[in-house]
Amino acid sequence: METAAPSPDWAHRTAELLEAVRARSPLVQCITNTVVQNVTANVLLALGASPAMVDAPTEAGPFARVADALLVNTGTPHAEPRVAALEAAHAARDAGTPWVLDPVAVGSLPVRTALARDLLGLHPTVLRGNASEVLALLGDSAGGRGVDSTVGTEDARLASVQASTGRLVAAVAVSGPVDLLVAPGTGVVRVANGTDLLTRITGGGCALGAVVAAFTSVAPDDAGAAAVAATAVHTIAAELAAREAGGPGTFQPLFLDRLASLTPEDVVREARITVEAEPASLVVPA
Amino acid sequence: METAAPSPDWAHRTAELLEAVRARSPLVQCITNTVVQNVTANVLLALGASPAMVDAPTEAGPFARVADALLVNTGTPHAEPRVAALEAAHAARDAGTPWVLDPVAVGSLPVRTALARDLLGLHPTVLRGNASEVLALLGDSAGGRGVDSTVGTEDARLASVQASTGRLVAAVAVSGPVDLLVAPGTGVVRVANGTDLLTRITGGGCALGAVVAAFTSVAPDDAGAAAVAATAVHTIAAELAAREAGGPGTFQPLFLDRLASLTPEDVVREARITVEAEPASLVVPA
Amino acid sequence: METAAPSPDWAHRTAELLEAVRARSPLVQCITNTVVQNVTANVLLALGASPAMVDAPTEAGPFARVADALLVNTGTPHAEPRVAALEAAHAARDAGTPWVLDPVAVGSLPVRTALARDLLGLHPTVLRGNASEVLALLGDSAGGRGVDSTVGTEDARLASVQASTGRLVAAVAVSGPVDLLVAPGTGVVRVANGTDLLTRITGGGCALGAVVAAFTSVAPDDAGAAAVAATAVHTIAAELAAREAGGPGTFQPLFLDRLASLTPEDVVREARITVEAEPASLVVPA
Structure with a gap:
């Protein structure tokens, strides 16, 4: 890892984007798994966004044209x-709606893996x-390691850099104890906020996908900034909630409360965001 | 709006119907969206009813014949x-099972709009x-304004009056900051209880549809009374919960607690129900 | 009922199996109803297990071969x-993956009843x-009484004994105010822990099915012990949560907290497990 320094700029940028999300209340279409539909909608509502779980064929496409952002979770x-x-991903691409792909558990499971590859192509x-x-x-481009739960976020750094510099995607957000955000415009950014309790509830990661989508709607030309800010807001709210929680059960309502009440000052005070020195770090080793 | 006065009669009627629901513990079949199935079931259980999310073809119809009430949400x-x-709506009509239609997001979305129109015909x-x-x-009868989130409840008054006097439905319940309940037998009733937090959680409105269904089972010949009482109970419990909640997250469990513990005295004390002077107000202007 | 005595042995065995579940963190595949998917996943996470709601055709079978346990809920x-x-049940049988069948509301509802009978044959x-x-x-073997909500757990004793001694299943877990667990190796065991609040939330029973599955993974040759321990852990955590809860709403997060924090000492102190004197009690009356 190259040298990295705390970034007050990123903390302030995150606070600004949070206020922009709340001001706009973006309509976020979610095509997500049935396990986390409810918590995903509640996270968006707590954030100040407007969720719409429009996931029926022939409705999903037209809706993606008018939504402010789209999440697709497999x-x-x-x-x-x-x-x-x-249908929605095609429509989003055509209409310029920013969208997030969350390829849950892809690898050995065939249906979602084929679907996720098709979606990645969009x-x-x-x-x-x-x-x-x-x-x-x-x-395929990163060497193919398959699903391995022992893989750390840093192991995904090179593939993420390649995918974003190669314009396969505009940004990559890799969740873990320290989240890794990669985009040509922002370089490699790490967010060290969070709590283990996010891994002790279902939807901790899936709902983050929806939060990232909400933030892309207020930074349409800067997907990296949206990913950083969304990750920081999500994990800071979780960290604050964890301080009050008696366990994974009480953590959930407190997380939604903190997400709803999070102030720009909270963000600036709590953010632990670091940036690798140079966007040049995105240059892929030959 | 015509003159309206606070109605202690309605508060007492609501309290009586709440006790009737708890005494009977009606079996309420719910065919509802996957986002809110869980919260809907929990709201019914907290209320004292018995939910049954029977939504598979060939099971739904026969079940609607034996259920005490049915909710269909699109x-x-x-x-x-x-x-x-x-299938369930046909069976409910044939068997005399009271049922509630909640046409979530109908208007421009084609699948649910066609479905809701078919259901309305039943x-x-x-x-x-x-x-x-x-x-x-x-x-079609009200002039066609489509979905517009800026529409207030009062804008739906005329169409609601027409639909209920024309026997398309027995009652209409329009949710908003002040809820509007319309039926030939009850006239136009408004319930001013509630909290903004109901709009900051998913299912705040959808679960109310199930509560209305539960109440129709104890007032089968007075759909208007069922709609008023259900709305008042739901929004009073929410209002009491909001006083204790730290945000939309803690609001949810507290809402269920208050729904379970709500007393007839609470209802009479807290209800803000007003009635337009005359059922004659239901006469549709020529 | 034959004579039964409190069993400190069972309390200690339960505590040991709880620690084994936490140490192994078994991967528990759940094919369960959409109403309770979220709470089921959260219960498994709180327990220390790893849930995977893999319920799509062509994915479910292969996954059941590698999962540590499987729940099928109808x-x-x-x-x-x-x-x-x-698909998953066939794969589990072939691969030796222990699995639990939870036949929700079977009886008069035709689709799930046919499905559950097919599954029972596996x-x-x-x-x-x-x-x-x-x-x-x-x-068919017990005389056929159909679904009757007035039936008590003891009414299912004979059929459960017959099913387990006849090797139709390795163990039967019958939920009620006092849970009844039956297996050839363990005899007839009763767990008297719990709270009425488990019946005032949706998923109280369905999630127990997943907990039983988690425990089968650490006692693969002793399904009866797994069923007893899972039931005791689930109901003790619920009982402790109920002491703090203000109603069915706050009960849910507290239940997850208690499940996550439950110690072996809690289990030994709180367990109310009794065993019928002799496994010979399993002999079916001629």
């Missing part, structure tokens, strides 16, 4: 949401996942 | 729940939605 | 999960349900 890839996902604005998922999906 | 209109919804006992949804669905 | 039997359930490791469901599913 967690429960039944036939109708699969059709809806492809150039999502942001690819978000854990390191195993990102590597599995970008595997 | 939020995630996939193929199987669509078939189940029509004469739901109560039509429940926000003003935009009610107007979009009743549009 | 609560919302749509076409794709039905195919996935049969010899689940544990059959878990309330007394009505267990009797409805085992009806």
Whole structure:
């Protein structure tokens, strides 16, 4: 890893984008798995965005044209949401709607892996996942490591740099104990906020995909900034909630409360964001 | 708006119907969207009713014959729940099971709009939605305004009056900051209880549809009374919960607690229900 | 009922198995109804297990070969999960993956009843349900009483003994105010822990099915012990949470907290487990 320094600039940029999300209340279409639909909608509402779980074929495409952002998550890839996902991603691409792909558990599971590869070919604005998922999906170019739960976020750094510099996606967000955000415009950014409790509830990561989508709507030409700010807001709210929680159960309502009440000052005070020295770090080693 | 006065009679009627729901513990079949199935079931359980999310084709119809009430919500209109919804609505009509139609987001979205129109033709006992949804669905007769989130509840008054006096439905419940309930037997009733937090969680409105269904089972010949009482109970419990909540996250469990513990005295003390002077107000202007 | 005595041995065995689950963090595949997917995943995470809601056809089978345990719940039997359930159950049987069948509301509802009978023919490791469901599913051999909500757990004793001694299943777990666990190796065991609040939330029973599955992974040759320990852990955590809860809403997060923090000492102190004197009690009356 190259030298990195705390970035007060990123903390302030995050606070600004949070206020922009709340001011705009973006309409965020979510085609996501049935396990986390409810928590995803509640996270968006707490954030100040407007969720719309429009995932039926023939509705999903037209809606993606008018939505402010779109999330596609492959967690429960039944036939109708699969059709809806492809329809919406095509429409988003055509209409310029920013969209996020969250390739849950891709790798050895065949249906979602095929779907995620098709979706990746439609150039999502942001690819978000854990390191195993990102590597599995970008595997053909990154060397193919498949899903491996022992993979750390740093292992996904090179593949993420390649995918974003090669314009496969505009930014990559890799979740982990320290989140890794990669985009040509922002370089390699790390967010060290968070809490283990996010891994002890379902939807901790999936809902982040929706938050990233919400932020892309207020930074349409800077997907990297959207990914950084969304990640910081999500993990700071979680960190604050964890200080009050008695366990994973009480953590959930407190997380939504903190997301709703998070101030720009909270963001600036709590953010632990570091940036690799030079965007030149994005140059892929030959 | 015509003159309206606070109605202690309605507060007492609401308290009586709440006790009737708890005494009977009605079996309420819900064919609802996957985003809010869980919260809907929990709201019914907290209320003292018995939820049954029977939404598979060939099961939904027979079940609607034996259930005490039925909710059909169009939020995630996939193929199987669509078939189940029509099957259940037909069976409910034939068997005399009271049922509620909640046409989530009808208007420009084609699948749910076609479904909701088909369901409306089967004469739901109560039509429940926000003003935009009610107007979009009743549009042919009301002039057709489509979905518009800036529409207020009062804008849906005329269409609601027409739909209920024309026996398209027995009652209409329009949700908003002040809820509007319309039925030939009750006239135009407004319930001013509630909290903005109901709009900051997913399912705040959808679960109300299930609560209305539960109340129709104890007032089968007075859909208007059921709609008023359900709305008052739901929004009073929410209002009491909001006083203790730290945000939208902690609001949810507190709402369920208050729904479970709500006393007739709470209802009488807190209800802000007003009635337009004369049922004659239901006469549709020529 | 034969004589029964409190069993400190069972309390210690339960505590040991709880620690084994936490140490192994078993991967538990859940094909369950959409109403309770979220709470089921959260219960497994709180327990220390790793949930995977893999319920799409062609993914479910291969996954069941590598999962540590499988739950199949028939609560919302749509076409794709039905195919996935049969695929996964076949794979589990072939691969030796322990699995639990939870036949939600079987009896008069035709789709799930046919599915549950097919699944029962694949010899689940544990059959878990309330007394009505267990009797409805085992009806052909037990006399056929159908779904009847007035049936108590003791009414399912004989059918459970017959099913387990006849090797239709390795163990039967019947939920009720006092849970009844039956297996050839353990005899007839009763767990008297719990709280009425488990019946005032959705998923109280369904999530227990997933907990039983998690425990089967650490006691693969002793399904009865897994069923007893899972039931005791689930109901003790619920009982402790109920002491702090203000109603069914706050009960839910507190239940997850208590499940996550439950110590072996808590288990030994709180367990109310009794055993019928002799495994010979399993001999079916001629």
